């Protein structure tokens with residue numbers, strides 16, 4: 001038996017600081033149309049896909065920071081993407097910076113939405129694992145200020161029934177944590193969608209720079225195999241305002257094999273026909289729940305200082 005879903009990871013090249021939302025939207029719509037021409041039903045866009053990755057910059061002015069956020073989706077600027085997707089009957093997963101006015105409190109998250117083929121938002125995730133620092137580090141070649149500009153997601157790791165599958169979402173740094181995949185896998189997730197912005201250089205630990213691509217692949221392949229899930233990852237790649245970011249957008253099968261991968265650092269589609277039933281080989285086989293021993297896993301949910 002097979003349940004086939006044709007998926008595209010829509011890698012983006014750099015977004016210049018001078019780009020308007022409209023210019024970025026045109027690029028996203030172009031990728032969506034290319035995906036429709038290749039008979040895809042679902043397109044995965046990167047983390048914070050509507051703007052350059054502003055946590056790389058120290059910004060004092062709160063109004064300027066907030067200009068990178070969306071207060072609702074769709075909004076007048078992003079509506080054309082939703083309209084074109086519904087017209088083409090192609091769904092998508094879109095990373096964006098989310099600003100929530102919650103009474104007197106303003107909250108900011110690094111978020112993603114899942115949009116079905118009829119244009120309805122059917123899933124929402126807020127990034128849990130925020131890397132980086134809160135303070136200005138002027139000695140570094142660029143900043144990594146997610147911990148200043150966002151708060152950790154409060155929605156947990158939910159699985160959504162959409163596209164005839166059980167679908168979960170992660171964002172960038174989440175992909176390095178086995179717990180992120182595990183929370184989804186334990187709910188029967190078959191397909192994990194994610195976007196990322198990963199600089200090649202780690203200012204505090206430059207000895208890992210040569211391993212940036214390897215650690216990215218390792219995390220995706222391990223997460224897919226150990227949970228019997230498809231993993232689709234879309235990069236914002238290339239040199240964005242002086243920050244070199246890895247590409248390596250890819251689709252990983254539940255076997256852990258990379259079945260499609262980008263070859264550039266520009267806007268590029270990575271396409272594969274995913275058989276959702278292939279998950280069962282691993283979910284029922286080597287990772288059959290009867291061999292789990294949660295009585296030995298308690299420390300995973302405890303706060304342990306090392």
Ligand code: CDV
Pocket residue numbers: 047131132144171172173174176196197198199
């Ligand atoms: N956007 C990210 O979460 N980036 C991190 C970098 C800063 C380590 C990542 O895990 O790729």
